[in-house]
Amino acid sequence: MLSVRDVHKSFGDNHVLKGVSFDVGEGDVVAVLGASGSGKTTLLRCLEFFEHADSGSMEIDGLQVDLTTHSARLSRSIRQKTAFVFQNYNLFNNKTALENVMLGLTVARKMDRASARKIAVAALTKVGLGERLDYYPCELSGGQQQRVGIARALAVNPKVIFFDEPTSALDPELVGEVLGTIRQLAAEGTTMVVVTHEMSFARDVATKVIYMDGGVIVEQGRPDKIFTRPENERTRRFLARYLQDFDYNI
Amino acid sequence: MRVDLEFIRQALPDIAKYIPVTLLLVVVSFFLSFPAGALFAWINYKKIRGLSPLVRAYMSLIRGTPVILQIYVIYNVTPYLLASLLEHMGSSFNVYRLNTIWYAFFALSLSSTVTIAEALRAGMETVGRGQFEGGLSVGMSGPQTMWHIVFPQALTAAMPVMGNVVVELTKATSLAFTMAVTEITGRAKILGGSVLRYFEAYICVFVLYIVIIALLEQLFKRFEKRISVYRTGRHSRAKA
């Protein structure tokens, strides 16, 4: 349902993405792992056209797109098929939780307010914030804000949801509630690409793991394989650094 | 020290009758300069090639010349320009029948447009790029995101400056008499001149301005509170 081919991106002299390709099937939960600077966030941002790739293409839901395009209209039509959950939530500060979720429907998709409200309430209830509909972001904790962000992404019924380190900005005690929400979505078959540092989450929830380093995909595959019998030396070193007490199934 | 209190008592209600003119000047000029200022702010924020340097040069010009000079230029030059423009278009409208208050609206709004433009631009830059990307991510277009998300927050950030603009506009209306518009200062001049009690007449005006501005500021503060409700929230701090 989503295939990405040969993405290159440089910032000045810094060649961040050096030819990245991967596929995402419907219902897949893809975890993208890697150290800071490996390019994983940049990759995601290129797919949502927040950065303009230097080369590469993407096919989503049958639509073929050149990732280098600067066309606002094209970017927008792709964004209507996807949704993005940001590391620092990026909730609309001047709107309540309910309005945050409804805006993508009423303004971007010209839906009538009554239907939009129904969808928004359902989405917020699903993430556990049905009691906080008219709260402003400044009145919500980080975890709550991120869950509103997830509800906002759900409401527009995207083909795939991109998560850019959704829990990295959260206090440790709030990480669990957001991961729980994402887990729930995975169980329901939502197609997701999640850039994350949460290893156990990746191991337990993902259907596919991609390990990136230095702008390339070093290894990708099923989580049970990657986490127990990584083929590549770099992958092994990365995992060993993060999971020192991890037991390898032989 | 001899001050004619009787004159003050008589003149004050007379001068006060012209307060609506002052207020009209303030309100119309403000609502003229707001959209213009927003447009300039947008152009400067996006750094639109070609337009942005022009706008900034224009803003520098307005900021760099005295208001009274601007008033004189507008008042004396615009009728000529309008007349020749109308002639070209074949209209027989007599420009000199136009009420001079229109020139006053225009002249007064020049300065406030520039102040508003700067304040809104700064406000837009305070609103982080993340807010903009959030809007795009749910499928809104750039302009839609600006209108619903970025601009309201920029406006809230610029509110204190807006209040200042209103105050400065009110004070600037004191010059409207040079454009044959009689507001409170103009009236004071007439009354004071008729009996050579200038000082007492200006005392009246002095008091009136304080009252008007104090009231306008109160109104503004109420408005500011309402639109910045999202900054403090309506609920008790129950961050569960």
Add this chain to the structure above:
Amino acid sequence: MQKITLEKIIYFFTGSVPALGVTFAYVIVSMIFGTIIGTGLYRMKSSHSKVAGFLANLYVTVVRCTPSLVMLFLVFYGLPLLVGGEAGARMEEWPILTFVCVTFSIFIGASSSEIIRAAVEAVPAGQAEAGLSVGLSGMQTFRYVTLPQMLKNAMPNIGNTVILLIKEGALAYTIGLRDVLGQAYYLSGREMNAYAVSMYIALTLIYWPLTILLEHLFAAFERALTPWERKGKRAALRRTAEGGAKYAG
């Protein structure tokens, strides 16, 4: 429509520029006296006495709400009253410049008290404490530690104030002052205002570049007042590879 000739523009330009001396005169005098008043007001505002604070704030509020034109006229007609004469008297004896300076000193008094307050509050309290802790006296701490930082903080505001003063002061022609605007109007009057547009252009050519020049001047002042920020840049360069080669040792 009038003829706009270069010759006339130059005529008005060269005729009015000498009046800049008058402009600078009232600017400098008003800034000096205004700052003195402002300092006093600031001391009152930050004192423990509630009465003093109230009075100071009252002064600032009242002045803030008064248009320059009204204040000019009040001072022009009212100052003689204070000195025990009739309102409007003594106009021939006192130079108009006096009234102008008094008016704008009143304004600068109010605005400078706010500028001083903001500038002082922007200097962290720890700076003064550190100064005292190394043995500097209160006066010395103020002179070497607090004041330079205050000045740097206040520079943009001071620059704005001067520019505003020049522009507001143009109104003084209404009480007869022959500053740049007043002089230009006088010259124009002699020609029966036949070349008004040329006069406007000439005036714009005087005021606009002057303002821009002053803006740059004050920005330069601000940079000159912060050598510590410049040295910081040098240290930062030292840390980069190429900078290290240049500044090694």
